[in-house]
Amino acid sequence: MPITPDQPILMFDSGVGGLSVLRALRRVLPQAPVIYVADNAGLPYGGKTEAEIAARVSGLLGRMTERLRPRLVCIACNTASTIALAAVRDVLEVPIVGTVPAIKPAAGMTRTGVIGLLGTEATIRQGYVDRLQAEFAHDKTLLRHAAPDLVTAAEAMMRGGDDAGGAAQRAAAALRAMPGGDTIDTVVLACTHFPLMIDDLAAAFGPGVRFIDGADGIARRIAHLTDGQPFARSVPDQALFTRDDPGLIALAPALARAGLDHTVIF
Numbered sequence: 001m002p003i004t005p006d007q008p009i010l011m012f013d014s015g016v017g018g019l020s021v022l023r024a025l026r027r028v029l030p031q032a033p034v035i036y037v038a039d040n041a042g043l044p045y046g047g048k049t050e051a052e053i054a055a056r057v058s059g060l061l062g063r064m065t066e067r068l069r070p071r072l073v074c075i076a077c078n079t080a081s082t083i084a085l086a087a088v089r090d091v092l093e094v095p096i097v098g099t100v101p102a103i104k105p106a107a108g109m110t111r112t113g114v115i116g117l118l119g120t121e122a123t124i125r126q127g128y129v130d131r132l133q134a135e136f137a138h139d140k141t142l143l144r145h146a147a148p149d150l151v152t153a154a155e156a157m158m159r160g161g162d163d164a165g166g167a168a169q170r171a172a173a174a175l176r177a178m179p180g181g182d183t184i185d186t187v188v189l190a191c192t193h194f195p196l197m198i199d200d201l202a203a204a205f206g207p208g209v210r211f212i213d214g215a216d217g218i219a220r221r222i223a224h225l226t227d228g229q230p231f232a233r234s235v236p237d238q239a240l241f242t243r244d245d246p247g248l249i250a251l252a253p254a255l256a257r258a259g260l261d262h263t264v265i266f
């Protein structure tokens, strides 16, 4: 079936983290219709088991692609991608772009050879991360830390709260306290929520530390896979949530800034 101009790109995360990827996508493909899906009923993914995440993500994306007919699905979530990407690709016909912790570029950036990696509990224990480390950073030290409270802080910040500083300080202190942590010069933000708090993280780590995440690479990959396709919006871009919650009202301004003016409960 040929792609129709208004067929959306579906961008999926457990919450607001995928907005950091959407921001990068808007820069390269401003004309692309987007449906942003937040599985807020399942948030946070980071504390769930692999089986729970795989079943949840495959089931939801199956239903959503059937109903919304996207031209491409972007799993804008490291936790879901490192666990469920292969399973989702097996069952869906539509092209899927996942989010991979940016260990490869970090290995090229570090001068001290010591890289920090911040992710969710589920992401940092994945074999997927072990394999990226073995392939691209075997001669570096990769220090991993799970920072679930950074997810909570990013969700709160996007609703107008300002508590990100404490969570960022705790994440930086935990990585610094690991053997070799005092020489970290590069930090991989392996959770899409974390680039939303880059200012707090930069302040917490101090000068001389660079941050890298996957958003620009994902946006380029999507642009490549949709190269030559027609794009035209027939309806405003929407944000879909899997659960109604009173906090969604406070989130509306941040969604509007991301070009998502309509909120729908799926």
Ligand code: DGL
Pocket: 013, 014, 015, 017, 018, 043, 044, 045, 046, 047, 076, 077, 078, 079, 080, 120, 123, 151, 190, 191, 192, 193
């Ligand atoms: N944004 C998600 C990620 O990139 C995780 C947030 C969560 O724990 O649900 O890993």
